[in-house]
Amino acid sequence: MSYGNHVQLKVYKEQEQAVVPVSYEELEAAAKEKLEASPYYYVAASAGAEVTAKSNQEAFNQWKIVPRMLRDTTNRDLSVELFGQTLPYPVLCAPVGVQSIVHPEGEIASARAAASVGVPFISSTASTHSLEKVAAAGEDGLKWFQLYWSSDREIAASMVKRAENAGYRAIVVTLDTPMMGWREKDIENAYLPFLMGQGIGNYLEDPVFCSRLAKPPQEDLIGAVTQWSQVFGNPGLTWEDLQFIRMQTSLPILLKGILHPEDAKLAIEYGMDGIIVSNHGGRQVDGAISAIEALPEICEVVNGEIPVLMDSGIRRGADIIKAVALGAKAVLVGRPYIYGLALAGDAGVKQVLRNLIADLDLTLALSGRTSVRELDKSLLRKM
Numbered sequence: 181m182s183y184g185n186h187v188q189l190k191v192y193k194e195q196e197q198a199v200v201p202v203s204y205e206e207l208e209a210a211a212k213e214k215l216e217a218s219p220y221y222y223v224a225a226s227a228g229a230e231v232t233a234k235s236n237q238e239a240f241n242q243w244k245i246v247p248r249m250l251r252d253t254t255n256r257d258l259s260v261e262l263f264g265q266t267l268p269y270p271v272l273c274a275p276v277g278v279q280s281i282v283h284p285e286g287e288i289a290s291a292r293a294a295a296s297v298g299v300p301f302i303s304s305t306a307s308t309h310s311l312e313k314v315a316a317a318g319e320d321g322l323k324w325f326q327l328y329w330s331s332d333r334e335i336a337a338s339m340v341k342r343a344e345n346a347g348y349r350a351i352v353v354t355l356d357t358p359m360m361g362w363r364e365k366d367i368e369n370a371y372l373p374f375l376m377g378q379g380i381g382n383y384l385e386d387p388v389f390c391s392r393l394a395k396p397p398q399e400d401l402i403g404a405v406t407q408w409s410q411v412f413g414n415p416g417l418t419w420e421d422l423q424f425i426r427m428q429t430s431l432p433i434l435l436k437g438i439l440h441p442e443d444a445k446l447a448i449e450y451g452m453d454g455i456i457v458s459n460h461g462g463r464q465v466d467g468a469i470s471a472i473e474a475l476p477e478i479c480e481v482v483n484g485e486i487p488v489l490m491d492s493g494i495r496r497g498a499d500i501i502k503a504v505a506l507g508a509k510a511v512l513v514g515r516p517y518i519y520g521l522a523l524a525g526d527a528g529v530k531q532v533l534r535n536l537i538a539d540l541d542l543t544l545a546l547s548g549r550t551s552v553r554e555l556d557k558s559l560l561r562k563m
């Protein structure tokens with residue numbers, strides 16, 4: 181029996197204990213059914229008319245896979261090298277804050293599930309649980325830390341130091357969210373999780389953040405939340421400021437939220453180690469270019485100098501194949517694993533990730549390829 185059939189059998193077997201739907205659309209519908217409206221829409225909705233969010237998925241359809249035949253795909257290798265580490269698959273869990281709004285265990289469950297599948301977990305600054313607890317839950321799995329660069333740079337420095345001490349292996353600096361985008365559903369629902377003290381747990385355990393408070397958070401949560409809202413974002417940042425973060429750590433630094441090729445060039449110029457092409461899942465600038473449309477031009481200017489990753493709209497194996505063929509080293513997944521978490525905690529996250537990886541593996545083989553490293557534009561036609 182070929183390896184392909186073996187993968188299929190395993191997936192079919194797992195369905196006997198299915199805890200989440202297999203299709204992304206049904207997964208989202210099931211999460212909608214289960215969650216209260218406000219947290220559901222906080223996750224699912226995007227900025228403005230959601231044109232960018234929709235095009236993140238639709239733009240993948242402009243690219244068609246043209247499979248090759250008779251190429252012995254018995255043995256396949258999905259692994260990729262990044263910053264001296266081998267990832268078993270070109271897939272990471274995107275940083276997602278406030279995960280306790282969908283499940284009490286939040287990031288703890290997600291990090292545990294990701295580690296068990298071999299998928300690196302990127303922990304958000306805005307996590308419900310402290311970055312130390314998330315790191316412990318992720319056990320020996322690979323972890324990166326995502327930094328929201330506070331307007332108080334000593335807080336940013338403290339977060340980076342804590343992450344380094346807790347065993348995170350890279351810092352992802354998110355650039356596209358110095359403030360929240362125009363998210364109509366959240367405005368209608370008057371819902372911002374962190375304003376209710378949800379999701380600032382990681383800040384509340386930061387010694388520098390706490391030193392800025394007049395009273396300890398246990399005595400004055402409102403005061404802590406007010407302070408958080410003042411320091412969360414920093415619209416004043418410029419390229420020159422990146423030097424400050426560089427001086428805090430020897431870990432690789434990636435910039436997340438790059439969409440313009442000129443910014444990709446600047447990232448290299450300013451000594452960054454990687455970039456993540458992303459429009460934040462359409463949650464920030466409605467009308468922005470979709471991530472998969474932005475990717476080829478960016479990979480062209482980067483020309484292999486630093487790794488380019490991408491996120492926003494990855495839903496199935498074929499999406500990953502297309503992103504990698506267009507030059508991404510790996511992709512990040514956001515909402516799919518959050519819906520898995522909402523429905524079934526760590527078991528849900530695990531199943532969503534395993535399904536995605538099995539789909540990737542089968543689609544690779546059926547396209548006539550044996551390694552994600554051999555994927556290039558020759559696999560695709562633009563229609």
Ligand SMILES: Cc1cc2nc3c(=O)[nH]c(=O)nc-3n(C[C@H](O)[C@H](O)[C@H](O)COP(=O)(O)O)c2cc1C
Nearest residue numbers: 223274275276277304354460461492493513514515
């Ligand atoms: C509920 C939610 C919270 C998010 N929180 C963060 C965050 O704290 N930091 C960050 O860099 N990106 C955050 N993102 C963006 C994701 O990292 C990622 O860019 C996006 O979800 C990818 O798109 P996808 O959901 O279509 O896969 C968040 C996304 C969602 C849906």
Ligand SMILES: O=C(O)C(=O)c1ccccc1
Nearest residue numbers: 277278306357374379463
């Ligand atoms: O909602 C988001 O997209 C996001 O990035 C975020 C920012 C701060 C706290 C929680 C999530």
